[in-house]
Amino acid sequence: MSSLKGFSIACVQRLPNYLSYLKIKRYQGIENISTVTMANDLNLTQILVKKDLQQVSSIEGKPNVGFCVKRLIKDIESFLGFDNTKDAVLVGAGKLGSVLLSYKGFEKYGLNIVAAFDNNPDIIGAESGGIKVFDIAKLPNLVRRMSIHIGIITVPKQSAQSICDIMTDAGIRAIWNFAPIVLNVPDNAVVHNEDLAASLAVLSKKLKEVLD
Amino acid sequence: MSSLKGFSIACVQRLPNYLSYLKIKRYQGIENISTVTMANDLNLTQILVKKDLQQVSSIEGKPNVGFCVKRLIKDIESFLGFDNTKDAVLVGAGKLGSVLLSYKGFEKYGLNIVAAFDNNPDIIGAESGGIKVFDIAKLPNLVRRMSIHIGIITVPKQSAQSICDIMTDAGIRAIWNFAPIVLNVPDNAVVHNEDLAASLAVLSKKLKEVLD
DNA sequence: TAGATTGTTAATCGATTAACAATC
DNA sequence: TAGATTGTTAATCGATTAACAATC
Numbered sequence: 001m002s003s004l005k006g007f008s009i010a011c012v013q014r015l016p017n018y019l020s021y022l023k024i025k026r027y028q029g030i031e032n033i034s035t036v037t038m039a040n041d042l043n044l045t046q047i048l049v050k051k052d053l054q055q056v057s058s059i060e061g062k063p064n065v066g067f068c069v070k071r072l073i074k075d076i077e078s079f080l081g082f083d084n085t086k087d088a089v090l091v092g093a094g095k096l097g098s099v100l101l102s103y104k105g106f107e108k109y110g111l112n113i114v115a116a117f118d119n120n121p122d123i124i125g126a127e128s129g130g131i132k133v134f135d136i137a138k139l140p141n142l143v144r145r146m147s148i149h150i151g152i153i154t155v156p157k158q159s160a161q162s163i164c165d166i167m168t169d170a171g172i173r174a175i176w177n178f179a180p181i182v183l184n185v186p187d188n189a190v191v192h193n194e195d196l197a198a199s200l201a202v203l204s205k206k207l208k209e210v211l212d
Numbered sequence: 213m214s215s216l217k218g219f220s221i222a223c224v225q226r227l228p229n230y231l232s233y234l235k236i237k238r239y240q241g242i243e244n245i246s247t248v249t250m251a252n253d254l255n256l257t258q259i260l261v262k263k264d265l266q267q268v269s270s271i272e273g274k275p276n277v278g279f280c281v282k283r284l285i286k287d288i289e290s291f292l293g294f295d296n297t298k299d300a301v302l303v304g305a306g307k308l309g310s311v312l313l314s315y316k317g318f319e320k321y322g323l324n325i326v327a328a329f330d331n332n333p334d335i336i337g338a339e340s341g342g343i344k345v346f347d348i349a350k351l352p353n354l355v356r357r358m359s360i361h362i363g364i365i366t367v368p369k370q371s372a373q374s375i376c377d378i379m380t381d382a383g384i385r386a387i388w389n390f391a392p393i394v395l396n397v398p399d400n401a402v403v404h405n406e407d408l409a410a411s412l413a414v415l416s417k418k419l420k421e422v423l424d
Numbered sequence: 425t426a427g428a429t430t431g432t433t434a435a436t437c438g439a440t441t442a443a444c445a446a447t448c
Numbered sequence: 449t450a451g452a453t454t455g456t457t458a459a460t461c462g463a464t465t466a467a468c469a470a471t472c
Contacts, residue, residue, distance in 0.1 A: 012417050016409035063447045063454040081416045099307045109412045174419035190418040197228035200321045204293045205224050206402040207386035275430040275471045
């Protein structure tokens with residue numbers, strides 16, 4: 001839970017919400033928007049939105065007018081790095097892996113999955129979501145040759161750490177982990193967990209609260 | 213981001229990690245465990261683990277010994293409500309929905325998906341992961357009859373809010389939302405978002421940082 | 425007894441909220 | 449000009465870390 005060079009993780013997590021909201025507004029032809037309006041529509045407090053936008057906006061908002069929608073979109077995209085495409089590989093082309101492979105929305109976030117890997121001979125050689133599945137043994141070579149920095153892990157938890165090791169050895173620096181296990185990586189790499197169990201815990205606790 | 217009746221959300225999110233870790237230890241025949249060992253294995257600080265366990269443990273840890281593994285497991289499960297099974301329905305039996313329907317791990321977290329719904333005639337009547345898919349029109353009746361409190365939304369974002377309304381009208385109090393949109397619910401209901409875009413934003417930002 | 429590990433209280437750090445002056 | 453909305457500074461709140469006495 002460390003901070004991100006002066007930027008709060010909480011803020012970074014809200015930015016994609018702002019982004020998709022602002023894109024709708026842009027589509028509707030709205031040129032300027034106030035933090036008050038945004039906060040109302042997104043169920044957030046106005047002060048929080050104001051603070052967040054202040055952090056990422058390259059120009060100041062105008063009193064009595066708000067922020068320029070188009071400009072905000074560009075600023076958020078560049079702040080998050082969504083404007084420059086990053087190649088990624090995925091390991092584990094099973095059910096969950098296939099969903100991610102066929103999800104076309106990642107390019108919006110600058111993520112481009114170039115290849116998938118598996119160790120199951122039945123899957124190797126096939127295509128999933130238009131992306132070819134290779135033998136896991138071929139990962140290091142491809143990752144090095146294309147200098148890929150991002151790896152997505154959708155394998156069972158038993159093999160997650162060994163896949164993680166293969167990835168970091170091959171030069172991958174950021175891992176998006178869907179396996180329910182704590183991964184150890186070298187200091188020059190980062191892990192981000194997609195943790196359904198943690199989510200369910202929060203949901204379960206919230207439900208308990210609201211049922212009282 | 214409000215707190216959960218005195219318990220921090222951050223702590224609640226860590227608890228499932230502790231839980232799966234402790235289950236492995238139990239399987240290995242380990243009876244007691246110290247917060248120091250746990251912290252090392254889980255890449256957390258010892259003080260944080262100590263504080264977390266203090267909040268949920270029904271009995272005190274023993275100096276020089278640590279906590280009783282079996283007892284901790286029970287305490288965490290009951291704290292999170294994982295020990296009493298809760299029925300749920302899922303709407304949107306497409307790709308992502310099917311993954312969730314065939315995932316057998318939810319029962320560990322006390323979640324039991326009893327039925328799925330969709331509006332696509334091609335899917336209605338079929339089974340996915342052993343769970344039958346019904347016409348969405350049948351949701352209110354079934355939810356009321358079985359007093360189901362949890363709804364999972366895996367539909368495209370365009371229809372997410374209307375599905376959400378149908379759910380809350382039928383008496384659902386907690387929604388696990390996989391659609392990338394902010395849902396509005398009545399005061400007596402809660403939403404928890406599974407937000408891939410937010411995750412990707414954090415990953416992207418972390419990667420930027422580590423590449424510098 | 426000595427060492428490890430706990431529980432408790434205080435300090436720090438980060439994120440959110442509040443207050444208010446500045447300005448279009 | 450008056451009102452809306454911004455930017456800035458201070459206050460609060462929550463989560464994490466530090467320090468230390470208690471105890472098995």
